[in-house]
Amino acid sequence: MPHEHGSHHRDGAAPVVPVAGETDLVAPERRSWRGVWLRALSLLSLLLVWLVASLFFSPTVLPGPVQVVAAMVGNLGEPETYFHLWTTVYRVVAGMLIAVAAGLVIGLVMGLSKFGEEFLDSWVLVAFTVPSVVYGILAILWFGLNDVAAIVAIGVTAVPAVAINMWQGVKAIDLSLVRMGRAFHFSRGSILRKLVVPQVIPFLLAALRYALGLAWKIATVVELIGLSSGVGYQLGYWFGLFNMTQVLAWTILFTIVLLLIEFVILKPTEYWLTRWRPSVQN
């Protein structure tokens, strides 16, 4: 069949079959600004509720948003604030590294071997159930009032979450792709690297996000219980003075840092790694 496309592919073949057109495609994902507006609206209504509620209480119980934001801006002028924020972020990232490394190994072993699964699954579930404060207390008792205690507590708390996700991820691997690789005589390494690992990545991302959520919580708790730096320490300090405005100011500041990490690092990474997936929602 003569076709215009044949001419501009000098090395290519003239198609012997009808050339496919846009009509054969599955509809692409539509991205709109509607989502952004809805989120902004949702945030705005929360602020409004807060504002109205604060009118009915004294500032020692519930200070208004204006007061809290003013305190937060004031804090941002002091170098000490950045030190505390950075300390907590550092502990969380270090703990996460431990959790990802250990969780990945445990999850893979459980997913790939029946023995591993039966040997480890109850322990992972127990570790997942134990309250993270317990890890915090134990870590402080064993390692003292220092960074190591915080990092270990964070790591241990997040390991089961990563392991469980990876375990499920390995089980969800599409084996027909592995059989395709065998049929084309791929090497074992290539099958693992090109066909198996990419299938597990979405599960790893989910594990990371979940573990991160846990890690922040346990980090602040450990800092509050026994350390003298970090966001948790600041929260404890202002709580001791019954300064509700500062407690909320630190909470919001820290939340903003978390959201920045989510939207500047995690979301774009996830979007890039899963860009091949058509959206389910449309």
Next chain:
Amino acid sequence: MIDGLDVAVEHGSLLSILGPSGCGKSTLLNMINGLDDVTSGRIVLNGHTVSARSRSAVRIGVVFQEPRLLPWRTVRDNVRLPLDELDVPRAEADRRVRHYLDLVGLGEFGDYFPLRLSGGMQQRVALARGLAIEPDLLLADEPFSALDEITARKLRQEFTDIWRATGRTILFVTHNIREAVFLSTRMLVVTARPCTTHLDIAIDVPYPRVPEDDRLFEIEKQVTRDFIRMEEGASADRRPEGAAV
């Protein structure tokens, strides 16, 4: 499972193997591809005996019932995947990817991700992938059976056109009589348990063929009659002998 099956595929031919489900067609393809070992007998490709241990010197491409594309790789990178595995030089790999995507009519879709393509298009990508390694033998394992009939019909037509354009040797496994008759230069009808050749028919209808061709229809009718007789005979054989007394 397979017993007394004697097949010879001529170079450049399109041979169909038609058989009921569960007669070991996939096992046969695996043995030819050197993935499963034969227990007795042997498989010879271009003068080399195939086994699971000795990787054959013969290059084999495969098209499956489902596309089996990597959804996270673009169409182009999917076709390139087996070429990288064979250490085909970069420039040559680029050329082949372009060539075979053009050949299956998807030259403009190299940058798309598979999940954006329709089922028929995905299967064409899979065909381009199987052809891009420029195989001595292309194994097709019911590649159109999961598609709707209209798409399958279009793809069958294209399949013979592509086969004639490339001159590859193709072994096509199917359980669809009409499909086997329409596509092949020669077809084998095999029986289930033991898997032996029941019919060996050369189909001397020139290409390009049209599905409505009366000669094809005649062959189809004849094969269908025979196929049904064979199935009934097989079920009669399976009756336990003691029960007749």
